[in-house]
Amino acid sequence: MIRSLLVANRAEIARRIVRTCRDLGIATVAVHSDADAGAPHAREADTAVRLPGDAPADTYLRGDLLVKAALAAGADAVHPGYGFLSEHADFARAVRDAGLVWVGPPPEAMEAMASKTRAKEIMRKAGVPLLDAIDPAEATADDLPLLVKAAAGGGGRGMRVVRELDALPAELDSARAEAAAAFGDGEIFVEPYMEGARHVEVQVFADTHGTVWTLGTRDCSLQRRHQKVIEEAPAPGLDEELRRTLAESAANAARAIGYEGAGTVEFLVSSAGRAYFLEMNTRLQVEHPVTEEIYGLDLVALQLRIAEGEPLDAEPPAPRGHAVEARLYAEDPARDWRPQTGIMHRLDIPGLRVDSGPADGDAIGVHYDPMLAKVIVVAPTRAEAVRRLAHGLERARIHGPVTNRELLVRALRHPEFAAARMDTGFLERHLAELTAAAFDDDGAASPAELAALAAALADAARRPGTATVAGRLGGWRNVPSQPQSRSYRAEPGGTEHEVRYRLTREGLHAEDMPDVRVLGAAAESVVLDVAGVRRTFEVTAHGDRRYVDTPRAALCSPRCPASPTPPPVPNRARCWRPCRARWSGSPRWRSGTGSRPDSPCCGWRP
Incomplete structure (x- = not known):
């Protein structure tokens, strides 16, 4: 039985593991760099051990420090999470050699899949469909486009798409250098690049008693720079024969290397509906929650039970x-x-x-x-x-x-x-x-412009020293006056938006936005009528930034410092105030009875 677990990771996955351990009655030990000293994962664990330094190479990638931390804190098991050392066989061995339980697959299985080139050889023998590698020296124009890949690691590093044969030598050198820097292994290989392919994967679980589960499919095709952004389960649009092929191939892959614990077998599915082995990740995946949700399982809890030697049921639950x-x-x-x-x-x-x-x-x-x-x-x-x-x-x-x-x-x-x-x-x-940039579907002001107006009105309403909203917004006058003006830089995008408004007999009026009426303005809430549609904007100030939210959408985050209302051009002959003070040439009041340096001139003219 695992009584205390060290989580050899940080941030989201560390918090995720701590949450499950709490449900199972397992004490937790966090590790943290100096940069993460106050991070939630360090606060939420029962105990925490400092790893001196900030850079990953000095902290979370130091297997020796992680094992030492586990022993010092009295942990009897280590969970690596994902990333960092989660797929390093040497770290798994070090954990086991220290007499600790390794929550993950055997080091031998990790080594078998660590190199994509070796993994492909094993999968070929196991009958798993895969793409054939191409010798760069013998590549021709007919082979284009090509994909250069690092044999180790993942996350898109050491990966290049080559569409012109003349560019291949430079891309090989670039990929080799990046792979060596990222993974300490400069081995690369080349295979056909499949245009229009989908990235589909199968979650596998294997216990120490010979049972192997395949928990459906996940589609992870929406990627930026070969890193996943949106994932879903089950993968949509696959026919039953293809699903069966994927499940059988994934199970064969796990059995071929004597796998235990959680793993993911990844495939490319061509536009013609054919699947090809891509790689096997010998750890828990970032996207594991979508599988949890449709199967009603806690995959971290399953990992811990398998590490304790418990058997899986003969069949997994049905997905919903x-x-x-x-x-x-x-x-x-x-x-x-x-x-x-x-x-x-x-x-x-x-x-x-x-x-x-x-x-x-x-x-x-x-x-x-x-x-x-x-x-x-x-x-x-x-x-x-x-x-x-x-x-x-x-x-x-x-x-x-x-x-x-x-x-x-x-x-x-x-x-x-x-x-x-x-x-x-x-x-x-x-x-x-x-x-x-977004524009309203009703033809009115853009979301960013509306958000900037809401921020300006909230800022004006937040000004101290005047009891009424009208006073804080500049006051009504019986003759036309210059509008109030403020500028905000919207994020994302960085576009500057200048908003102007004035107070008239009809109330607050937004300049340059004829379809917009101001129905109410307070420090934390602004109500606008936009082309006949009432919208409420919540405005939150954090230092020099303003964040604008609305029930319809979170429109944007205008950024201050905003330009203040430009100082008015003074009437050097006379400023019209009850004290009949005269303009002195500086932005101060001066009258026959003495100066009032705390009262700036408004520059109002008749």
């Missing part, structure tokens, strides 16, 4: 419904997927399953993967699950760095995705339209 997962990243898709940093002030996605790394108030730094959370929905049908996920993401309150939330919503609602016609090139093909 459809599940979809979206990965929320702190990145800007419109700017080459550039990672973003800053404080995550608020991450609130009510009504949906959210497996997140940071909590409110946590800093998003530069040292680790930018994934913030996984948002998961299960429903009776695929259409309903996709609709609920898009709606939930749209209404989410995400106050912090720029994220890929808008891209996720648009991708989920894209006609090709709705019809399950996606492939691994979907995001690259549609990136421009998925990141384009």
Whole structure:
């Protein structure tokens, strides 16, 4: 029986494992770098051990420090999560040699699948369908396009698509260098690149008594830079014969290497409906929650029970419904997927399953993967699950760095995705339209412009020193006056939006937005009539940033510092105020009875 478990990981997966251990009555030990000293996974575990340093190479990738931490904290087992050392056979051996339980497959099985070239040889002998490798020296134009791949590792590193034969030597060198830097292994290979293929995988589980489960399929075709963004289970649009082929091939792959625990066998499925072995991940996958949701299982709990020697049932439970997962990243898709940093002030996605790394108030730094959370929905049908996920993401309150939330919503609602016609090139093909500036479907102001107006009105209502909203918004005058003006930079996109407004006999009026009427303005809520439709905007201030949310959608996150209202041009002859003070040439009041330096001149003219 496992009584205390060290989680050799961080962020979302570490919190996920801690949650299951708590349900099972297992004590938990977290490890953390200096950058993660206050991270949720370190706070939520029963105990935590510091790994000095910030960089992964000095902390989470130091197997010797992780084993030492487990022993020092009195843990009797280690769970590697995913990423970092989760597929390193030497780390698994070190854990076992220290007398600890390794929650994962045998090191020999991990080694067999660690090299994609060796894995293909084993799969060929096991009768698993696969693509034949191509000798780069003998490649011809008829073989194009080609895919250069690193033999070790994953996550898209060391991977290149080659469409011109002359570019192959340079791409081979580039992929080899990247693979060596990322994985310590510069071995690469070349195979045909399948245009329009889907990425489909099978979840496998094997116990120590010879039972192997295959838990359906997952489609992971929506990828950016060969990294998954949206996943779903079961994979839609596959006929029964293909599903059976995938399940049998995955089970044969697991048996061929004496597998134990959780693993995933990945395939490419061509547009003609033929499956080819891609690789086997000897660990828990990021997208495992979609399988959990349709099978009603806790896959982490299954891993722990198998590690304790418990047998699986003869057959897995039957699946029900459809599940979809979206990965929320702190990145800007419109700017080459550039990672973003800053404080995550608020991450609130009510009504949906959210497996997140940071909590409110946590800093998003530069040292680790930018994934913030996984948002998961299960429903009776695929259409309903996709609709609920898009709606939930749209209404989410995400106050912090720029994220890929808008891209996720648009991708989920894209006609090709709705019809399950996606492939691994979907995001690259549609990136421009998925990141384009949004405009209202009723022809009124754009969402970003409306959000900027709401932020400006809320900022004005937040000004201290004046009792009435009208006073804070500039005051009504019986003659035309200059409008108030503020500028905000919308995120994502970075587009500047200048908004102007004034107070008239009819109330607040937004300049340059004839279809917009201001119905109410307070520091945290602004109500607008947009082309006859009433909309409420919640405005939250965090330092110099303003975040604008509405029940219809989370429109954008205008960024301050906003330009203040420009100082008015003073009437140097006389400022018309009851004290009849005269303009002194500086932005101060001066009268015959003395100066009033605390009262700026408003510059109002008759």
